[in-house]
Amino acid sequence: MGTRLLDATGLRLALPDQGRKPAFGRAPLLEILKGVELAVLPGETVGLVGESGSGKSMxxxxxxxxxxxxxxxITFEGRDITNLEEAELRPLRARMQIIFQDSQSALNPRLSIGTALAEPFLSYGRATGSREALRLAAGLLERVGLAPQMAGRYPHQLSGGQRQRVGIARAIALNPALVVADEIVSGLDVSVQAQILELLRSLKAETGMALVLISHDLSVVRALCERVVVMQHGRVVETGRSQDVFERPDHPYTRKLLRAIPLPEVDPEWIDNVDIEEETP
Ligand SMILES: Nc1ncnc2c1ncn2[C@@H]1O[C@H](COP(=O)(O)OP(=O)(O)OP(=O)(O)O)[C@@H](O)[C@H]1O
Ligand SMILES: [Mg+2]
Structure with a gap:
């Protein structure tokens, strides 16, 4: 138990169902998570899969x-965080980060990339002033394979792949123990997807952070994740080592999912052959 980084038991989430809100009074509650058990070990890569609406993002x-x-x-690094208030969560936020698919809206359009990346160092007191924060931000750019001159650019001046690199840079700024990547390569060109995923994998190896990868692409999950968690209708229906789940799925839903999504005969080593450096024009 003590070795778990993140541990969730009996997790339920119900939110007002705005679509069924009556003209007067409260909207009825919609059950989104129906008792989820999930644990993440330090440094582990866990794939979270399931059809659209199954509750992965929530x-x-x-x-x-x-x-x-x-x-x-929910416990994180041994601490019960279930009911912590935002102020108490704040120091922990540095240790657990999420990257979303829509990196455009995650970045403030008015801040240059350098300023956006300097911000966490300043707000968490990890830099003594803006000079040092900008220097640290430059180091982050390098770690995610972006050229130093990107610091002066604004989000709308970047490609989707470059923006996701910035999203990753921001997520790793404060050395998190856990990063959740929610469909972060959807909508990118396949070659860019592969570069971003390889970047994540090499950063993971370098930092020892744990990674929860949410993806519709089962071949990606198979190539990157040691363990896979399958969700259906707000529940975890199957979990196990990726290899086992993909080769011998237990749950009928997992089998259906595997059939529904064409799974190319991926060479599990494919990702080793991807060059993570971005081609700078
Ligand atoms: N803010 C919200 N308020 C109420 N219900 C929501 C909210 N966001 C999502 N839901 C509902 O929660 C359920 C799970 O949604 P969620 O976004 O977690 O699915 P998902 O597995 O991430 O799907 P996808 O693969 O399409 O991203 C859905 O039924 C969705 O309609
Ligand atoms: Mg989602």
């Missing part, structure tokens, strides 16, 4: 306490 957000669960318990 689970990720609840685990990182962007939502307060309706029931259940």
């Amino acid at each position: 689970l990720a957000r609840t685990l990182l306490r962007l939502y307060r669960p309706t029931a259940g318990r």
Whole structure:
């Protein structure tokens, strides 16, 4: 138990169902998470899969306490975070980060990339002043394979892949123990997807952080994740070592999912052959 980085038991989440809100009074509650058990070990890569609407994003957000669960318990680094207030969560936010698919809206359009990346160092007191914060930000750019001159650019001046690199840079700024990546390569060109995923993998190896990867692409999960968690209708229906789950799925839903998504005969080593450096024009 003590070795778990993140541990969720009996996790439930119900939110007002705005679509069914009557003209007067409260909207009825919609049950989104229906008693989820999930553990993440330090340094582990866990794939979270399941059809659209199964609750993957809401689970990720609840685990990182962007939502307060309706029931259940979450511990992170041995600490019960289930009901912490935002002020108490703040120091922990540096240790657990989430990267979203829509990197455009995650970045403030008015801040240059350098300023945006300097911000966490300043707000968490990790830099003595803006000079040092900008220097640290430059180091982050390098770690995610972006050229130093990107610091002067604004989000709209970047490609989707470059923006996701910035999103990753921001997530790793304060050395998190856990990063959740929610569909971060959807919508990118396949070659860019591969570069971003390889970047994540090499950063993971370098920092020892744990990674929860939410992806529709089962071949990606298979190539990157040691363990896979399958969700359906707000529940975890199967979990196990990726290899086992993909080769011998237990749950009928997992089998259906594997059939529904064409799974190319991926060479598990494919990702080793991807060059993570961005081609700078
Ligand atoms: N803010 C919200 N308020 C109420 N219900 C929501 C909210 N956000 C999502 N839901 C509902 O919660 C359920 C799970 O949604 P979630 O976004 O977690 O699915 P998902 O597995 O991430 O799907 P996708 O693969 O499409 O991203 C869905 O039924 C969705 O309609
Ligand atoms: Mg989602």
